[in-house]
Amino acid sequence: MKKITILIPCYNEQEVLPKLFPRLDKLIKSQNRFDWELLFVNDGSRDQTFEKIKKYAEQNKAVSYINLARNFGKEIAMAAGIDNVKADALIIIDADLQDPPELIPDMIKIWLEGYDDVYARRRSRAGESFLKKFTSSMYYKVLQKSTRIPIQQDTGDFRLLDKKCIKALQSIQETNRSTKALFSWIGYKKKEILYDRDPRAAGQTKWNYVKLVGLAIDGIVSFTTAPLRVATFVGFLVALFAFIYLIVVFIKTMVLGIDEPGYPSLMIVILFLGGIQLITIGIIGEYIGRIFVETKNRPLYLIESKKLK
Ligand code: UDP
Numbered sequence: 001m002k003k004i005t006i007l008i009p010c011y012n013e014q015e016v017l018p019k020l021f022p023r024l025d026k027l028i029k030s031q032n033r034f035d036w037e038l039l040f041v042n043d044g045s046r047d048q049t050f051e052k053i054k055k056y057a058e059q060n061k062a063v064s065y066i067n068l069a070r071n072f073g074k075e076i077a078m079a080a081g082i083d084n085v086k087a088d089a090l091i092i093i094d095a096d097l098q099d100p101p102e103l104i105p106d107m108i109k110i111w112l113e114g115y116d117d118v119y120a121r122r123r124s125r126a127g128e129s130f131l132k133k134f135t136s137s138m139y140y141k142v143l144q145k146s147t148r149i150p151i152q153q154d155t156g157d158f159r160l161l162d163k164k165c166i167k168a169l170q171s172i173q174e175t176n177r178s179t180k181a182l183f184s185w186i187g188y189k190k191k192e193i194l195y196d197r198d199p200r201a202a203g204q205t206k207w208n209y210v211k212l213v214g215l216a217i218d219g220i221v222s223f224t225t226a227p228l229r230v231a232t233f234v235g236f237l238v239a240l241f242a243f244i245y246l247i248v249v250f251i252k253t254m255v256l257g258i259d260e261p262g263y264p265s266l267m268i269v270i271l272f273l274g275g276i277q278l279i280t281i282g283i284i285g286e287y288i289g290r291i292f293v294e295t296k297n298r299p300l301y302l303i304e305s306k307k308l309k
Pocket residue numbers: 008009010011012013043071072073074077093094095096098200204205206207
């Protein structure tokens with residue numbers, strides 16, 4: 001019998017868990033030709049999430065859990081889960097029922113046809129603002145232009161991964177991880193499956209724009225070093241422009257004898273160049289900061305308690 005693990009990262013999800021459990025139960029019952037494991041990763045929740053998971057584990061033998069020492073963020077919570085998976089396939093799903101578990105049988109079907117990474121692509125995104133959708137689509141475009149790795153658009157972490165992919169992900173232990181970048185990076189045979197993303201069933205989203213911008217920068221920096229190249233190009237461009245300007249000024253003053261007003265043009269050039277230099281230093285800093293964190297070589301996460309099937 002093939003073993004399938006469902007990985008569910010949870011952070012303050014007490015409202016939604018009572019809705020999630022019956023839907024998972026139903027799924028497992030309808031697919032009883034597999035050996036199921038429900039692996040909950042409690043990401044340092046401050047509400048009754050862990051108590052609820054523990055109680056569920058007492059009732060249901062398929063339930064495993066990992067209780068992290070504090071809130072590490074979803075990316076790391078997923079890493080903790082992935083590291084502890086021993087299964088033929090792994091399905092990652094949000095706790096808030098935005099990813100319908102009812103899609104899982106279709107994913108399994110495609111997996112059994114021989115695909116290694118069946119990812120769910122959002123056909124629609126109910127309950128999300130226009131701004132969020134627009135920025136997200138722009139972001140994908142920029143990202144895709146800057147790297148040779150094919151990036152799956154409108155895809156979250158909801159996917160089924162074969163044993164091969166699990167092993168590949170377990171071998172990656174970088175601290176600054178953008179899981180999405182890793183899913184693309186590992187490659188293997190991918191297949192998309194379309195679905196309508198539901199609004200959150202209960203509780204509150206943990207994301208805000210500050211966090212999202214952080215995630216977007218993490219995504220770019222861990223996908224590609226293209227921003228460094230852009231900085232170089234901009235440097236050349238500015239130098240070229242300055243050279244042309246120099247010739248113009250030279251001809252105007254030396255050949256034609258026209259006075260060149262100094263202060264405003266100087267001010268503009270200084271501020272413009274200062275801005276570009278600061279941005280460039282910032283870009284370099286993003287990479288250096290990551291080198292710093294990476295060289296400290298700390299463990300990715302700390303586990304307080306766990307029960308694995
Ligand atoms: N999550 C987590 N740790 C965090 C934040 C979120 O494990 O620090 C989990 C959360 O419990 C949920 C999933 O990540 O299962 C997605 O979070 P959320 O629904 O808040 O994000 P959104 O769907 O709005 O992008």
